[in-house]
Amino acid sequence: MAHPQNPDGWGTPPQPPHGHKKESxxxxxxxxxxxxxxxxxxxxxxxxxxxxxxxDGDGGGGQERKSPKPQEPSKEKTETPSTPPPGNERKDLTSFTLDDRSQAGFDDFWLTYEVTNKSSEKSDYLIEYDVVDTRTGKRVFNSELIEDSVKPGQTAKGEEPVLVEEGTPFRNLKVEVTDFNRTASF
Missing domain, CATH: 1.20.5 (Single alpha-helices involved in coiled-coils or other helix-helix interfaces)
Structure with a gap:
């Protein structure tokens, strides 16, 4: 039905009754x-x-915080007799071996280690190592291990997987420690 004011049926919409307010x-x-x-x-x-x-809650507008530089030990500091001489800390690494846990034709090699703190203070250890293929002399894997807060006389044990190319014979792998650092733990 066409609206009386427009032949196409479009026109002004009907107005609400007088006194009626539009709802919000x-x-x-x-x-x-x-x-x-x-x-x-x-x-x-x-x-x-x-x-x-x-x-970061500091009002710095997202700027990076710089950590303070570690203090260098005083050169005047004398070593106590209970502390081994420098370079002797490598003796704290009591075991460091490759372990073959392969099953059903799938290679599964692991590195197992033990670090015994032989110093008189709590220590942190960083050990970097390479796994070398003895046939080629090339490094096939490298990694680093971290042990924190090892107390004097305490032994820290650990293990981690060694990922080498599938089919590399275990008997041809050799592990080499490339760096060993012991620092005082705070």
């Missing part, structure tokens, strides 16, 4: 209003959290 969005859609309010609050929380995380 909030009254017409109370559930949607609640979800919109929650979305605004959640967005504010997320943005606030992102700002705090990016500035």
């Amino acid at each position: 969005f909030v009254k017409r859609h109370p559930v949607a209003t609640v979800f919109i309010a929650l979305a605004v609050v959640l967005g504010a929380v997320i943005i606030g959290s992102a700002v705090l995380v990016s500035s």
